[in-house]
Amino acid sequence: MRKVIITTTSFGEYDREPIDILEKAGFGTLLNPYGRKLKKDEVIDLCKDATGIIAGTETLDAAIIKELTRLKVISRCGTGLDTVDLDAAKRLGIKVFITPNAPTLAVAELTIGLILNLMRKTSLMDREIRNGLWKKRMGNLLCEKRIGIIGFGRIGKKVAELLKPFGCMIAYTDPFVEDELPGLKRLYIEDLLKWADIVSIHASTSNKLLGEKEMRLIKKGAWLVNVSRGGVVDEEVLYRVLKEDHLAGAAIDVFEHEPYVGKLRELENVILAPHIGSYAKEARVKMEKEAVENLIKGLSDAKN
Secondary structure (H helix, E strand, C coil): CEEEEECCCCCCCCCCHHHHHHHHCCEEEEECCCCCCCCHHHHHHHHCCCCEEEECCCCECHHHHHHCCCCCEEEECCCCCCCECHHHHHHCCCEEECCCCCCHHHHHHHHHHHHHHHHHCHHHHHHHHHCCCCCCCCCCCCCCCEEEEECCCHHHHHHHHHHHHHCCEEEEECCCCCCCCCCCEECCHHHHHHHCCEEEECCCCCCCCECHHHHHHCCCCEEEEECCCCCCECHHHHHHHHHCCCEEEEEECCCCCCCCCCHHHHCCCEEECCCCCCCCHHHHHHHHHHHHHHHHHHHHHHHC
16 A cells, blocks of 8 residues: 655645545555654654655755655645755655645735734734733734735735725735836835835745845834745844834744744744744645645656
């Protein structure tokens, strides 16, 4: 029996259909037994006999992939491929898939929720009430704010669409989107940072886009949201600009090292989330089914 290892931490938790599809197709399945992101040695130990992996965010670098001698397909349950060595996979004839469509709305809706939370300081006042402080903090309207979107792929575009009813002015920067879209500004990143009241990051790279220089370009009193990749924002610089009140606030769902244990936890003007962009039940089920379909197709193609 062909063996499939599922390394995500909650696969099939809300709907068993994706697992049933695998089993009906004749695959033996093994779920992640740790309930967390796998370490490198755990990946090798669990996946050494696997024909396919339905992957989470664990590292699948060249050294690991080389050890997985039976592996034919990596099917990411998600959109990012920064943890997978694509060159190594190609050399070894391993097909790699992602689920680009399923998480789009979930991540975009989370972005809007985080922006509104920042604007009205909801999480902060919730914590204060729980600690015995009844203090009405003045917030801001999202209506008519300037929103600068870094990365204008599926998720960036969906965020812009969801913001339209708020009457926001929207600009974007993306080296792969060349034409200016109707009703939207296309700006270089430096100009976007100076222009925006709210900067929302949806880039697909893990390269550091916002370091000291870029963070200081953001106008004083603006807000920053990152639901894209850890490492895109320099966390040490972000800590400083928040502590100095150069930025009014930030909401961060992704971190360079996860679980996050850094200094941003000390600050009141930052919302921290544990990488939950796709964690809406409907989106997770759709992603899991898409990942399973990709895996079965990839293994079928590999036989032909």
